[in-house]
Amino acid sequence: MSTTTIAAAPVGAADMPGARRRRWASALPYLQALPLWLVLGVFLLIPIATIVAVSFWDDQEYALVPTFILDNYRDALGSHVTWSTYVSTLRYAAIVWAATLGIGFTVAYFLSFHVRSTLWQMVLFQLCAIPFLTSNVIRMISWIPFLGRNGLLNRSLMAVGITDHPLEFLLFSPFAVVLAFVHLYTLFMVVPIFNTMMRIDRALVEAARDAGAGPVAVLRHVIVPLSLPGIAIGTIFVVTLVMGDFVTVQMMSGGQSASVGLMMKNQISLLQYPSAAAQAVVLLITVLLMVWAILRVVDIRKEL
């Protein structure tokens, strides 16, 4: 603040209080935004700039050499492992997105249109959220004994007589990975969709009915379009979380499946920071493009 005063002084208008106040007034919004800029700068921009810078460095036998080489990108983009890993990660993202959207939309729809009392809406909403008070990792690990060869599910299935041998695909498989993802991330879809649905003017639904629309038409032409911002936000959450994951894939596939995050983690553990940084930049660009594409389709600010 003092800087502003001092800066204003030499102009020669120091004796004009009105001018000073105007300067103050024009500087005020910037000052108000300053804390946010500082936080973003220190915790977002500088780290990302560092990652970008390191991605051009060279690493030789555990030593980082600050230089400017493109080898890391050439290695990353030129390796078929990277491509097949991206394919498998994107496939996980697509399947998980479809599943969480289906479940998330249904749950949100039920909560906002079928549950009439606000109290019950809140109670049921809290019920969805309660499991999330426990650790991510714990919720994930608890699937392992359940789905195992001699796990609860297999034993029940065999006891009921649905199968005579344990189903092996249940654990340490892509199925297990997707199941864990869906379990972990569905709430990220429920919350924003529920939020937008609650803002839909109920008069619109009535108007559509009065105009002769059946339940399906109401859903298709009124509710879905108006829920799009929530769907888009949920999609961004789920897709970015799945794209960056390394723990779930490692644990639920029994280390047999790859993901982009896991690939980076392996590189970091081998001290190949520049390669990992290059992969991180590639992933960042990929995810930003996906987010950009989502925002092109849906204007999330429209309804917020």
Place this chain on the structure above:
Amino acid sequence: MKIESGLTRRGVLKGAAAAGGALAGSGAITGFPTIWAQNIKNVTLRQFGTGVSNLNAVAEKCKADTGITLQMTALDSDAVTQRAITQPNSYDIADVEYWICKKVFPRGVLQPMDTRKLKYFDKVVPIFITGKLTPESKIAQGTAPHTVSFVESQTSTKFAKSPTQWFTMMPTIYNADTLGIRPDLVGRPITSWRDLADPAFKGKASILNIPSIGIMDAAMVCESLGKIKYGDKGNMTRAEIDQTMALMTDLKKQGQFRAFWKTFDESVNLMVSGEVVIQSMWSPAVAAVRSKGIACTYQPLKEGYRAWGGGLGLAKHLKGLELEAAYEYINWYTSGWVGAYLNRQGYYSAVLETAQKYMEPYEWAFWMEGKPAAKDIMSPEGKLMEKAGAIRDGGSFYDRMGHIACWNSVMDQDKYMVEKWNEFIAA
């Protein structure tokens, strides 16, 4: 059984050791100005390592015996290597494996020890000095500890071909690893590494996903299948790496593996739950499975064991009082109590003579001589490990450590190998 290999060691060290040895070592410790000996009690040493030997019991006993405070940090092997090299001032004592030493020492972050200051240097098992357990032993493949145990001078980071006065690490712990099996579920005797690839165990086998160790187990399997002949499994050529990984990838695609494990508890859980019946395993993991009342055998195999060893190294920055305290700590470490503790966990101490003094004769007979347990065998924490009458899997110290096929290692083609390993995992 005799663990008196001082003879060979003397022969090797010749004059140098005669001048130094135990006398000078002990002199250096007790002959301090009293003020220092007092001050050592206030020293805190920061030790970090792979966890097998980062035991709180050791820190407590050390405090009681020497007054030195130990701060211990356990990390996995990759993280240990990383930290040893990139943050050399963050630790005083590095508790690392020999293959890690091969990576770390040339970076100049550790300082060699003066063997004259090591009280029990003369009693170290000769594997770490000459590479031979007995004069007739053949030196195993891989990063055999003795190849990275000495450097040429106090300031050198170059490994010496034969023993010198400058020791890179004081060996503390080592063992012979093999496959663990569920004898109740495999349904037939397991005798060879190739059994891991047996189609009978399709979807019930596992291998560890730590590239530098996993590749060894993979190589043992490939060699045993007769598919690949290696020059040195511990230092493969690119072609050998390619062949090994191609074979393993085939096995993976056929669904041979149930999972790959990275941590100790993962391997225990896989075995306990019956997801896996045959896999790479570490000896305390076998003990952990057994402690849950589930049969698990650490199966000796005809091709031999994959061995590993670790020791304590001194950080470069240590000097003066702290350096003396570090020597004192290492001398205490090898004076028997810890050795007995490690032996009772199923590892081996590098200074067996001192460890024996801290063990009951029946314990020594069970763990070291491969004899049936005369009484129930307890772990150092007082948990039942084996009932009376049991015999250690693999037998005596000489039966186990005498049949090493290969040591954990770092290859010249390390980076290439890791790349290929990652491809295998991603395949």
